[in-house]
Amino acid sequence: MLVQTIVAIIFILGGVFFLTVSSIGLLRFPDFYARTHAVGKSETLGSILVLAGLAIYNGWELSTAKVLFILIFVLIANPTATHAIARAALRSGLQPWTRKTKPNGKDDGNDNNIEAGTG
Amino acid sequence: MSSFLLGITIFIALLTVAGLYRVAVGKTIFDRIIAAGLVGTNGFILLILIGFIFERVSMFVDIAIAYALLNFVVVIVFGKYFDRGKERYP
Numbered sequence: 001m002l003v004q005t006i007v008a009i010i011f012i013l014g015g016v017f018f019l020t021v022s023s024i025g026l027l028r029f030p031d032f033y034a035r036t037h038a039v040g041k042s043e044t045l046g047s048i049l050v051l052a053g054l055a056i057y058n059g060w061e062l063s064t065a066k067v068l069f070i071l072i073f074v075l076i077a078n079p080t081a082t083h084a085i086a087r088a089a090l091r092s093g094l095q096p097w098t099r100k101t102k103p104n105g106k107d108d109g110n111d112n113n114i115e116a117g118t119g
Numbered sequence: 120m121s122s123f124l125l126g127i128t129i130f131i132a133l134l135t136v137a138g139l140y141r142v143a144v145g146k147t148i149f150d151r152i153i154a155a156g157l158v159g160t161n162g163f164i165l166l167i168l169i170g171f172i173f174e175r176v177s178m179f180v181d182i183a184i185a186y187a188l189l190n191f192v193v194v195i196v197f198g199k200y201f202d203r204g205k206e207r208y209p
Contacts, residue, residue, distance in 0.1 A: 005120060016127055019161070023134040026141050026157060032149050035141075039153045043160055050127075050164055054171060057120070066180040067167065070187050074160070077191040081156055084198035089149040091202055 004056060011053030018046030031097035032089055040082035047074050121172060128168045135161040152197050159190035 025038025051071040058064045138161065141154035163186040170179025 009120075009123065012123075012127060016130060019131060019134055019164075022157065023137040026154060027137055032147055032153075035150060036153060039157050043157055047160055047164060051167070054167060057171070058176065061176075063176040063180050066184060070163070070167075070180070070184055073184075073187055073191075077187070078156075078160065081191055081194035081198070082153060084195055085149055085152055085156075085201075088198045088202035089147070094147060094149065 004059070008053045008057035011049050011056060015046045015049030015051075015053060018042050018049060020046075022046055032094060033086065033096050036082050036086045040079050044074060044078045047071075047078070124168055124172050128165060128172065131161055131165055131168070135165070148201065152194060152201075156190060156194045159186065159193070163187050163190070 019042075022038045022042035025042060026035055029035045029038060048071050051067055051074070055064045055067045055071070058067065135158055138154050138158040142151050142158065145151050145154060163183040166179050166183040166186060167176075170176045170183075173179075
């Protein structure tokens with residue numbers, strides 16, 4: 001097996017790991033502002049790693065240049081889009097999730113504020 | 120390598136189903152929008168992988184460029200539309 005193919009497989013597996021982290025974060029995080037971390041950072045890194053692996057596997061062609069164009073576009077556009085949505089949510093009055101604390105400042109340990117995304 | 124790419128494609132398709140769950144359930148409209156953005160991003164990655172599996176990369180990469188540009192425009196337009204100042208979010 002070529003060295004090129006092995007490097008491509010390593011890149012693609014790393015990218016799939018970050019895409020998995022992104023999907024788990026989108027399902028499990030408590031509110032919208034936490035979920036923007038999953039979509040804005042993990043998804044971008046996973047996407048560019050998978051695309052870089054495919055570009056390495058393809059070799060020097062015109063298609064590789066197009067794949068690299070998509071890579072650079074995702075690297076710029078995906079955090080920008082996530083930031084635009086988070087700014088719209090903040091200006092619309094969506095309150096960030098906070099864990100409720102007792103009056104003495106200690107954490108009472110339960111996530112009874114976990115539905116904070118609704119209000 | 121082809122069977123490896125096929126396995127990766129099926130796995131990313133399952134991750135896309137997880138994003139669709141957040142689109143269907145998710146609490147506020149902004150959750151749905153960013154989950155739809157994640158589904159779009161996974162979608163054009165799937166398109167490029169399908170192009171590599173069928174060895175028609177030059178055609179599928181052009182379609183993937185169109186999907187990436189449309190995905191970005193959709194999310195930016197929704198961000199401008201729901202940026203309503205003091206008005207409550209839906």
